[in-house]
Amino acid sequence: xxxxxxxxxxxxxxxxxxxxxxxxxxxxxxxxxxxxxxxxxxxxxxxxxxxxxxxxxxxxxxxxxxxxxxxxxxxxxxxxxxxxxxxxxxxxxxxxxxxxxxxxxxxxxxxxxxxxxxxxxxxxx
Numbered sequence: 001x002x003x004x005x006x007x008x009x010x011x012x013x014x015x016x017x018x019x020x021x022x023x024x025x026x027x028x029x030x031x032x033x034x035x036x037x038x039x040x041x042x043x044x045x046x047x048x049x050x051x052x053x054x055x056x057x058x059x060x061x062x063x064x065x066x067x068x069x070x071x072x073x074x075x076x077x078x079x080x081x082x083x084x085x086x087x088x089x090x091x092x093x094x095x096x097x098x099x100x101x102x103x104x105x106x107x108x109x110x111x112x113x114x115x116x117x118x119x120x121x122x123x124x125x
Contacts, residue, residue: 044086051079
């Protein structure tokens with residue numbers, strides 16, 4: 001179901017183009033072999049986009065009904081926590097793989113922010 005017209009611009013056009021691309025990918029996924037790690041990353045990205053789209057929709061509804069954005073803010077924070085958990089699990093698996101090479105500076109930065117986050121989490125638990 002490909003569109004013959006030129007790609008549309010603006011957020012609405014980009015969403016329409018993304019829908020077309022996702023439908024094309026759906027067909028390809030059904031027909032071809034896919035690297036499982038890449039597929040996992042793709043699914044995680046799709047979940048983040050889906051959840052963000054839902055949250056934005058809820059925010060628009062809350063603005064139209066004069067409800068505050070506190071629920072949306074909490075939802076987005078929860079989604080970031082869920083995403084961070086999944087990402088940390090992926091990094092944990094990557095660290096176990098000998099063929100994956102990391103830059104020491106990146107690992108040092110990650111270690112620093114995780115240490116700070118750990119302290120903040122202890123305060124919340």
